[in-house]
Amino acid sequence: MLRIVREHARKHPGLIPQFFFICLGMGGATLYLIRLARGPHVTWNKTSNPEPWNQLNPTYQYKFVAINTDYKNLKKEGPDF
Amino acid sequence: MAEDIQAKLEKYRTAPFDARFPNQNQTRNCWQNYLDYHRCQKALEAKGVDVAPCDWYKRVYKSLCPLSWLEKWDGQREDGTFPGKI
Numbered sequence: 261m262l263r264i265v266r267e268h269a270r271k272h273p274g275l276i277p278q279f280f281f282i283c284l285g286m287g288g289a290t291l292y293l294i295r296l297a298r299g300p301h302v303t304w305n306k307t308s309n310p311e312p313w314n315q316l317n318p319t320y321q322y323k324f325v326a327i328n329t330d331y332k333n334l335k336k337e338g339p340d341f
Numbered sequence: 342m343a344e345d346i347q348a349k350l351e352k353y354r355t356a357p358f359d360a361r362f363p364n365q366n367q368t369r370n371c372w373q374n375y376l377d378y379h380r381c382q383k384a385l386e387a388k389g390v391d392v393a394p395c396d397w398y399k400r401v402y403k404s405l406c407p408l409s410w411l412e413k414w415d416g417q418r419e420d421g422t423f424p425g426k427i
Contacts, residue, residue, distance in 0.1 A: 300361070301369070310426070311373070313361040313362070313369070313373075314361070314373075316360065316361055318360055319360065320360050320361070321360070321363075322360070322363050323363055
């Protein structure tokens with residue numbers, strides 16, 4: 261499989277950038293899909309973990325960049341029961 | 342503990358930021374607080390403890406949820422067709 265790819269690259273060297281960008285795009289899309297699937301907003305197992313977002317601590321940061329929110333000082337608001 | 346809840350309830354202005362629901366779509370936040378209020382009531386009544394602390398969740402869901410949803414869910418709870426697990 262890799263041998264075929266290498267022969268093709270040698271025969272058509274101008275197509276290497278296209279190959280690179282296709283790999284980059286598909287790879288990036290799959291990696292982001294995986295990030296979304298592992299997020300706390302998805303319920304995979306209704307019987308054992310029906311609400312995974314309740315298992316987070318109150319300082320959990322989902323966003324990449326937090327401009328205004330001071331994540332370190334957040335606390336759980338409601339009473340326990 | 343109960344005194345802090347009373348103090349918090351006195352100072353309540355609106356639903357605080359919840360890290361579990363950081364995005365614009367707050368539907369789940371509304372749903373979760375509605376469920377939490379009724380679960381809290383059920384649990385504390387079963388234990389025989391005063392249910393006043395549960396009022397925090399009630400204030401939050403009243404701030405967040407549209408009235409039509411609340412009426413619909415209350416009706417469903419009375420009929421026994423409520424889809425959430427309380």
